[in-house]
Amino acid sequence: MFFKLLKSFFKISEDEKFPLYRFIKMAPSSFDLLIKFLGSRVSKEIFKLLIRAFLYVKPCIKPTGDRHINVFLEFFNSLSTKKKEALILRLIFHYNIGKFRRFARFLKTKDKEDVINLTSITLSIGGLCNLDCPGCFMKGLRSDKFIESDKIKYILDQTSNNDVFYVSIIGSGEPFLNVDSAIELFDCIKNYENMTFIIYSNGTTINESIAAKASELDNVIIFVSIDGFEKQNSQRMGVGAYKNIIKSFGLLKKYKIPFGYSTVVHTKNYKVVTSQAFIKEMAGHGNLVGLYNQFCTVRQSGCEHFFLDGVSTEEYKKRFKEVSQISPIYLYDLKEVEIALHGCKGKKGTICFIDGVTGKVSPCFLFPYAPSELNVYNDSSPERLSNILRSSFFKGYRKSYVKGIHCTADLKGELEYFYRNNLVPYEDGDKIKEIKTR
Ligand code: SF4
Numbered sequence: 001m002f003f004k005l006l007k008s009f010f011k012i013s014e015d016e017k018f019p020l021y022r023f024i025k026m027a028p029s030s031f032d033l034l035i036k037f038l039g040s041r042v043s044k045e046i047f048k049l050l051i052r053a054f055l056y057v058k059p060c061i062k063p064t065g066d067r068h069i070n071v072f073l074e075f076f077n078s079l080s081t082k083k084k085e086a087l088i089l090r091l092i093f094h095y096n097i098g099k100f101r102r103f104a105r106f107l108k109t110k111d112k113e114d115v116i117n118l119t120s121i122t123l124s125i126g127g128l129c130n131l132d133c134p135g136c137f138m139k140g141l142r143s144d145k146f147i148e149s150d151k152i153k154y155i156l157d158q159t160s161n162n163d164v165f166y167v168s169i170i171g172s173g174e175p176f177l178n179v180d181s182a183i184e185l186f187d188c189i190k191n192y193e194n195m196t197f198i199i200y201s202n203g204t205t206i207n208e209s210i211a212a213k214a215s216e217l218d219n220v221i222i223f224v225s226i227d228g229f230e231k232q233n234s235q236r237m238g239v240g241a242y243k244n245i246i247k248s249f250g251l252l253k254k255y256k257i258p259f260g261y262s263t264v265v266h267t268k269n270y271k272v273v274t275s276q277a278f279i280k281e282m283a284g285h286g287n288l289v290g291l292y293n294q295f296c297t298v299r300q301s302g303c304e305h306f307f308l309d310g311v312s313t314e315e316y317k318k319r320f321k322e323v324s325q326i327s328p329i330y331l332y333d334l335k336e337v338e339i340a341l342h343g344c345k346g347k348k349g350t351i352c353f354i355d356g357v358t359g360k361v362s363p364c365f366l367f368p369y370a371p372s373e374l375n376v377y378n379d380s381s382p383e384r385l386s387n388i389l390r391s392s393f394f395k396g397y398r399k400s401y402v403k404g405i406h407c408t409a410d411l412k413g414e415l416e417y418f419y420r421n422n423l424v425p426y427e428d429g430d431k432i433k434e435i436k437t438r
Contacts, residue, residue, distance in 0.1 A: 035104050039097050047093045051085050068330045071288055078256060086218035094194040098163035116389045119350045120166035121159055122365050125185060126357035129173030131202055133236045135297035135306060141368060142172045146181040147356035152188045155354055155376060158385035160192060169199045176205040186213045193219060200262060203245035215255035222259040223291060224248055228278065232269035253286035260289035265316060266306035274319035283328045292320065292333040338406045347401035352389065361388045363397050367414060369423040393421065
């Protein structure tokens with residue numbers, strides 16, 4: 001809030017009347033020093049001591065009047081002191097230091113088109129999948145290889161240079177399909193305590209060793225796909241997946257890993273996934289939050305019957321709103337949140353997609369198109385990702401940002417932009433057109 005106010009102040013009034021602005025202009029090195037100090041080891045250690053003192057006085061935080069927050073508090077209170085300390089450090093210290101650094105960059109960069117305000121990335125770690133869900137977005141990006149750990153490290157260093165706080169990890173298939181690769185991934189990400197890793201899994205491959213390894217880390221949240229009870233879940237994810245998903249919930253709960261469920265909402269499940277019975281069941285399994293994604297794909301034909309039409313969309317939205325008001329856990333419909341709060345994050349420039357196997361960088365995994373030279377592995381400079389995001393392609397893409405418009409709401413505009421830049425393979429372009437006419 002404080003930063004938003006300052007930012008808007010700077011935008012409307014750069015007339016040097018505001019003392020902080022004048023101070024920054026007159027003494028940029030003092031400002032650099034201040035940022036350096038805030039992000040330094042000393043300031044981190046001071047902050048750690050404060051947290052320790054706080055946890056000594058208040059080892060458990062009492063429930064509030066808000067049932068959603070209480071679910072998080074209950075989880076927080078069940079953690080060890082070390083884990084609590086790490087969580088507070090990351091959510092308050094690292095989160096705000098990153099925000100402060102990004103804000104400082106905004107102030108200091110003269111050409112505002114050059115400002116990189118990346119707050120999260122989506123990283124595909126590659127690999128195949130054990131399922132074959134109709135409409136799978138990653139099908140066209142599948143690779144039989146998993147990213148090597150030195151490449152993960154390279155990408156995370158680049159990401160860290162840009163003060164990114166959230167890293168969403170997906171596979172080009174299922175990220176936990178190969179246990180050794182999963183363990184390697186956890187070994188890598190435990191060194192980045194300033195970032196939060198959100199891993200999306202189909203929930204059918206999480207076993208005891210993956211859960212045990214994940215529980216050693218303080219910066220991992222896992223989202224597991226589930227599309228309803230067994231009957232509805234089998235319609236896209238196949239017979240047998242449901243039982244494994246429920247088993248995964250049990251393991252994640254046992255090892256005290258923060259987790260939630262992620263549902264693809266379509267014609268055959270929208271009533272069930274918005275029913276009180278389903279949400280109660282999900283909360284009972286230990287999910288802290290539920291994510292809802294309205295079915296959308298540009299990648300395959302033959303799954304048109306999954307799209308919600310106008311009437312069912314309205315009914316779904318009504319049901320979702322009603323059930324959210326009584327749900328014991330937070331529920332987010334990603335499309336509606338995007339429309340209400342920020343619009344397409346790819347266009348806004350706060351997110352980008354990196355295919356870790358090929359190194360290609362594009363605005364979003366839903367539209368993974370960009371000039372091939374925008375590859376993070378093309379050189380090893382620590383500024384490689386920043387330079388890609390300052391390329392004319394990304395600048396042009398950011399210019400198309402309109403607040404409050406969901407990324408799949410302007411597929412025609414999107415398509416035109418990619419066509420103009422010769423970036424869309426013919427068959428994908430055709431699919432996008434098809435969806436637009438629905
Ligand atoms: S589980 Fe995920 S990656 Fe695998 S087929 Fe289904 S949607 Fe695609």
